[in-house]
Amino acid sequence: MSDDDQPHYLGHRERLRERFLASPDALQDYEILELLLATVIPRRDVKPIAKALIARFGDLAEVIAASPAQLREVDGIKDAAATGIKVVHEAARRMLRLQVLDRPVLSSWDQLLDYCTGAMARLPTEQFRLLFLDRKNVLIADELQQKGTVDHTPLYPREVVKRALDLHASAVIMVHNHPSGDPAPSKADIEMTRQVREALKAVGIILHDHLVVGRKGHTSFKSMGLI
Known part of the structure; x- marks a missing residue:
């Protein structure tokens, strides 16, 4: 397939990856979701889906925390995409848990609060x-x-x-x-x-x-x- 025949979103997706690698904090919530969704929905423009998720749930944290059933209510989200989003949620929970497991809790109280809040x-x-x-x-x-x-x-x-x-x-x-x-x-x-x-x-x-x-x-x- 020539460059002229490439779907328009592929160039956008590559530029988004480059921006993320250069400065992750500069990306908006829906752009982070775009990158995530692109790994499980590789042959579709996922920008509208990412924006629909933010519109439905409010922000990135709420999207990640939503249940699979709630996620599938958004047009374009099937089992694979819902699973990909929930994997991120579970990975974040486990990372926070590692900050408190097998450690004196009373001396790492802020980390405990972060874990409980995240979970x-x-x-x-x-x-x-x-x-x-x-x-x-x-x-x-x-x-x-x-x-x-x-x-x-x-x-x-x-x-x-x-x-x-x-x-x-x-x-x-x-x-x-x-x-x-x-x-x-x-x-x-x-x-x-x-x-x-x-x-x-x-x-x-x-x-x-x-x-x-x-x-x-x-x-x-x-x-x-x-x-």
Whole structure:
């Protein structure tokens, strides 16, 4: 195929790659998505699809965090493209997790917040994670405990205690998300935290904190004087 017969978007795609390699920060969100989509949709102009994703979800972070089903609602996104986007999300989550795993959590608090926010802040339903620490406050396990609805996740103190004892943990950090975006704890959050704290205390395990994350930020029960 001669240069004149090449699809118009191939030249644009090559220039975009060159710009990315020279200065990644200079690219807009939709242009990053263009480069990503070009790897899984090589024979189509993906610029309109990238712009449609941004229009649908708002920004790059929201696109990456969207579920495969939500992504497929956008014209041009099939299974391959949705999978490619979710691979990026999972890779980012794992990179953030490596910053806190097997390290003293209390001395790497900002990294912990980044990980919790990246993993949970944009989820469409509530989820509960339990972070189990050893005597040196090193993270020894990070487990998704419960999945719930858009505004409620059941968490049973006896299950938290049982798992902490199984892992020989000395301390626990509770984390859950608010899909509404507002990280302010509810009365139910406060009461449930009190019950878990008392149950853990009865077997000599410390509840260090309960973090609530959302699109609008995070809250710490300890910082608020609730623990």
